[in-house]
Amino acid sequence: MFRTCDITGLKVDLRAEKLIQLNAVMAVVSLLIGVIAALLLVLTRWQVVHLLPVEWYYRVLTLHGLNALIFWIVFFEIAGLYFGSTIVLNSRMSSPKFGWLALILMVLGFLLVNFTILSGNADVLMTSYAPLQAHPLYYLGVILFAVGALTGVFLFFANLLIARKERTYGDSLPLFTFGLVAAAIIATLTLATGAIIYIPTLLWSLGIIKTMDAGVYKLVWWGLGHSSQQINVTAMIAVWYLGAFLTVGGTSINEKVSRFAFVFYVIGINVASAHHLLVDPGPSPAWKVFNTSYIMYIAVLASMIHAFAVPSAIESAQRRRGYTKGLFDWLKNAPWGNPAFSAVLLSIIIFGFIGGVTGVVNGMEQTNIIVHNTLSIPGHFKGTVVGGTTLAFMGATYYLIPLVFRKKIAFFGLAKIQPWLFGIGIAVLAVSMYILGAFGVPRRHYDITFSGGPFTYTFNPAVDFFWVLFALGGLLAVVGALAWILIVVISVFFGSPVKGPQDMQLQLASPPPPAKENHGFEAPGTLTLTLLFMGVFLIFLLLNWGWLSAMWEVR
Amino acid sequence: MALLPPEEGWYFKRVAKDEKMWITIALVVCLVLFFWMIVWHVYGKQNPSFTTYRTTPQEFNALTQAFIQKYKIGEEKGIPIVEPPPNSDVFLLGKMWAWEPILVLKKGQEYRFHISSLDLLHGFSLQPVNMNFMVYPGYDYVLTFRPTSAGEFYIVCNEFCGIGHHMMIGKIIVKE
Ligand SMILES: [Cu+2]
Numbered sequence: 001m002f003r004t005c006d007i008t009g010l011k012v013d014l015r016a017e018k019l020i021q022l023n024a025v026m027a028v029v030s031l032l033i034g035v036i037a038a039l040l041l042v043l044t045r046w047q048v049v050h051l052l053p054v055e056w057y058y059r060v061l062t063l064h065g066l067n068a069l070i071f072w073i074v075f076f077e078i079a080g081l082y083f084g085s086t087i088v089l090n091s092r093m094s095s096p097k098f099g100w101l102a103l104i105l106m107v108l109g110f111l112l113v114n115f116t117i118l119s120g121n122a123d124v125l126m127t128s129y130a131p132l133q134a135h136p137l138y139y140l141g142v143i144l145f146a147v148g149a150l151t152g153v154f155l156f157f158a159n160l161l162i163a164r165k166e167r168t169y170g171d172s173l174p175l176f177t178f179g180l181v182a183a184a185i186i187a188t189l190t191l192a193t194g195a196i197i198y199i200p201t202l203l204w205s206l207g208i209i210k211t212m213d214a215g216v217y218k219l220v221w222w223g224l225g226h227s228s229q230q231i232n233v234t235a236m237i238a239v240w241y242l243g244a245f246l247t248v249g250g251t252s253i254n255e256k257v258s259r260f261a262f263v264f265y266v267i268g269i270n271v272a273s274a275h276h277l278l279v280d281p282g283p284s285p286a287w288k289v290f291n292t293s294y295i296m297y298i299a300v301l302a303s304m305i306h307a308f309a310v311p312s313a314i315e316s317a318q319r320r321r322g323y324t325k326g327l328f329d330w331l332k333n334a335p336w337g338n339p340a341f342s343a344v345l346l347s348i349i350i351f352g353f354i355g356g357v358t359g360v361v362n363g364m365e366q367t368n369i370i371v372h373n374t375l376s377i378p379g380h381f382k383g384t385v386v387g388g389t390t391l392a393f394m395g396a397t398y399y400l401i402p403l404v405f406r407k408k409i410a411f412f413g414l415a416k417i418q419p420w421l422f423g424i425g426i427a428v429l430a431v432s433m434y435i436l437g438a439f440g441v442p443r444r445h446y447d448i449t450f451s452g453g454p455f456t457y458t459f460n461p462a463v464d465f466f467w468v469l470f471a472l473g474g475l476l477a478v479v480g481a482l483a484w485i486l487i488v489v490i491s492v493f494f495g496s497p498v499k500g501p502q503d504m505q506l507q508l509a510s511p512p513p514p515a516k517e518n519h520g521f522e523a524p525g526t527l528t529l530t531l532l533f534m535g536v537f538l539i540f541l542l543l544n545w546g547w548l549s550a551m552w553e554v555r
Numbered sequence: 556m557a558l559l560p561p562e563e564g565w566y567f568k569r570v571a572k573d574e575k576m577w578i579t580i581a582l583v584v585c586l587v588l589f590f591w592m593i594v595w596h597v598y599g600k601q602n603p604s605f606t607t608y609r610t611t612p613q614e615f616n617a618l619t620q621a622f623i624q625k626y627k628i629g630e631e632k633g634i635p636i637v638e639p640p641p642n643s644d645v646f647l648l649g650k651m652w653a654w655e656p657i658l659v660l661k662k663g664q665e666y667r668f669h670i671s672s673l674d675l676l677h678g679f680s681l682q683p684v685n686m687n688f689m690v691y692p693g694y695d696y697v698l699t700f701r702p703t704s705a706g707e708f709y710i711v712c713n714e715f716c717g718i719g720h721h722m723m724i725g726k727i728i729v730k731e
Contacts, residue, residue, distance in 0.1 A: 054718055054721070055718055058715065058718070058720075123718075125715050129675070129676045129714070129715075131674070131675055131692065132675050132676070132715075132716075132717075169560055170559075170560030171560065172560050172561050172565075173560070174559055174560055174561075175561065213693065214675075214676055214691045214692055214693060214694070215691055215693070215694060218676075253571050253574060254565075254568055254569075254570050254571060254574060255561045255565045255568075256565060256566055256568065256570070257570055257574060257578070278603060279603045279687060279688045279689055280689045280691070281607040281689065281691055281694040281695075281696035282607060282691075282694065284605045285596060285602065285603070285605050288603075289589075289592050289593060289596075292592075297585035297586075297588065297589055300585055301578075301581055301582055301585050304577070304578075304581040305577075305578060305581070308574060308577045308578075309574075312573075312574065360588065364588065364591075364592055365592050365595075365602070365603065366592065366595050366599060366601055366602055366603070368603075369601060369603060369686050369687060369688070370685060370686075370687070371687070372678075372687040372688070372689070372713075373678045373680065373687055373689075373713040373714055374680070374685070374687060374713065438685070439685070440680065440682045440683060440685040440711070442678070442680060442711055442712075442713035443713065444713070444714070444715045444720075445711075445713065445720065445721055446720065446721040447721040448721070450711075450721060450722060450724050451721075451722075452719075452721075452722045453652075453721070453722035453723065453724045454631075454632045454633075454634060454653070454722075454724065455632075455709060455724050455725075455726055456724075457682055457709040457711065457724060459682070459683075460683065520572070521571070521572060521573040522571040522572070522573055522574065523571070523573055523574075524573065526573070527573040527576065527577060530577055531577075531580075534580060534581075534584065537584075538584070541588075548599075548601050549599065549600070549601065551601055551684050551685075551686055551703075552601075552681070552684055552686060552700055552701060552702050552703050552704070553600040553601060553700070553701040553703060554600075554601055554602065554603070554604070554686065554698055554699065554700050554701075555600070555601075555602050555604055555698075555699050
């Protein structure tokens with residue numbers, strides 16, 4: 001039931017490995033659907049082409065949201081949870097049977113949701129805000145998927161207990177698995193919320209419950225909708241630490257700090273979903289301010305701590321290897337040819353500078369007036385979930401393919417530039433969407449010339465330029481994502497097998513020499529970069545507040 | 556170490572000087588942002604209101620029709636144009652896929668907007684000032700606006716409300 005990995009020396013439970021492989025395959029299938037949908041959407045919203053007819057636009061938008069934001073990421077995370085709780089810990093899978101059950105439920109949910117959407121029975125977009133209603137099978141699909149995923153999360157915890165009892169690792173969990181524990185705790189709360197809201201919604205769509213309150217639905221839905229993105233952030237950060245370790249042997253300059261930052265996520269994140277309700281009629285300002293700031297900033301602080309800890313881990317390892325000249329010698333001599341490294345670094349930059357900065361503006365009660373439901377919102381999460389999480393996960397697969405699937409990476413030359421294609425594409429797309437939203441361009445909107453409406457309104461002519469950027473960025477990102485899918489599929493199904501360490505195309509960094517006694521700065525280059533980030537952040541905030549103050553007065 | 560258990564004594568290792576600096580700066584910024592939101596409630600002039608009443612689509616529709624009857628001054632494309640006096644209650648309803656009525660306001664005056672929906676969720680997006688609020692069925696959202704600029708303004712629906720969503724556009728005229 002075990003094999004010993006000749007590259008890492010870790011014990012691999014073959015039953016866990018199989019489940020990891022299957023979940024990963026489902027993740028890739030979901031992403032492929034999401035990416036094809038994305039291509040159609042870019043070509044529709046770019047008014048010059050305006051490809052899809054109206055009902056197909058909303059249908060494909062629903063399809064894109066569910067596959068790219070939910071199925072791809074959750075399948076991948078379940079694979080990651082099994083990986084982090086068995087292989088990483090030298091341990092075994094607690095119950096492969098339940099692993100199969102989880103997988104079957106998730107696949108059933110995946111099929112039901114995609115089927116109802118494509119058959120035109122669920123044109124409700126990802127949020128499916130009541131009283132907008134879909135076919136009962138759609139809600140059933142979401143519930144099955146959530147229950148399956150929840151089963152997978154419980155298996156992760158069971159695996160941990162076994163590893164702990166059988167003492168397969170030292171006294172403390174490795175940081176990567178520790179991060180996954182944080183993600184799994186958040187996932188448990190989130191998926192439970194999902195069940196709480198979707199079960200009455202299912203009953204309502206069956207006609208058993210007569211009315212759904214729009215306000216209550218939206219409040220509880222975001223307990224699922226936003227927190228689920230927090231699982232992604234937490235899992236992404238765990239992958240950042242993993243990437244730093246695998247590619248340059250980087251370890252946190254202080255692990256206690258990194259671990260506390262993960263704990264902050266667990267405390268702070270679940271109520272932060274309030275920031276989707278900032279311009280809603282229901283909640284009071286006190287509720288809004290408390291939930292988005294006092295609580296959310298614990299999470300913001302945690303993100304900023306990680307944003308220092310990961311690059312400084314890389315810097316410190318590189319400095320110990322002798323790249324000590326100036327502030328950025330360590331960065332210049334980093335393994336840029338390793339796609340896992342470039343993916344992690346681009347993910348950090350895009351997540352911080354685009355996702356993080358815009359997220360705080362979206363999450364402040366008053367500035368939310370500027371961005372709510374404009375194209376800025378998807379622009380923001382293109383920076384977090386796509387440029388951040390998805391890119392980090394893509395990078396991680398470059399190690400998973402040889403280590404878990406035992407295959408060489410096909411088209412290795414393409415793999416080297418793939419993170420750049422995807423990362424730059426997404427960055428351009430996200431920034432142009434954010435700016436279009438700032439000009440008032442709505443999200444989820446078929447035709448911004450308002451053809452057929454009683455009036456027309458023409459947005460500031462500057463938007464034409466940003467629509468071109470939007471299209472270019474979107475197309476480049478699609479190319480980058482398809483390149484990744486091509487590499488993964490060809491490697492896994494048709495690649496040449498990895499027979500031993502000599503077949504590894506990527507380096508597995510050996511630990512750097514120990515640090516000399518040091519009382520100065522551990523990572524001056526990282527400090528410089530994070531201070532630069534802070535400057536950009538504050539300027540961006542000031543601009544937004546200045547702009548808000550110039551609007552109509554409202555209270 | 557990300558893949559290995561941490562080194563012995565990791566819990567008691569001193570936090571590095573630069574890491575400490577960064578965490579302090581980040582913490583201070585977070586606290587300032589928190590208090591700034593509260594400060595804006597006192598000194599700022601743009602706050603999403605907290606007055607909301609429960610209502611029903613029928614009741615809200617009746618109130619809106621009465622409001623239109625009272626202050627109607629004309630019609631454009633079948634949509635009534637209404638000019639309420641300053642400091643009065645203004646009713647605006649969203650439905651698939653129209654905003655009713657067209658409002659004529661005076662620059663610099665206050666109006667108590669009551670906004671609600673007859674069916675699904677809609678988005679009240681005022682262009683080109685770009686102010687965005689949610690519109691719910693069953694909730695009468697009261698927002699007191701003071702237009703600070705004159706001209707023609709459009710209300711774009713920015714929450715998906717069915718196939719005709721992109722045709723849902725309304726108008727507000729602000730006179731000097
Ligand atoms: Cu609408």
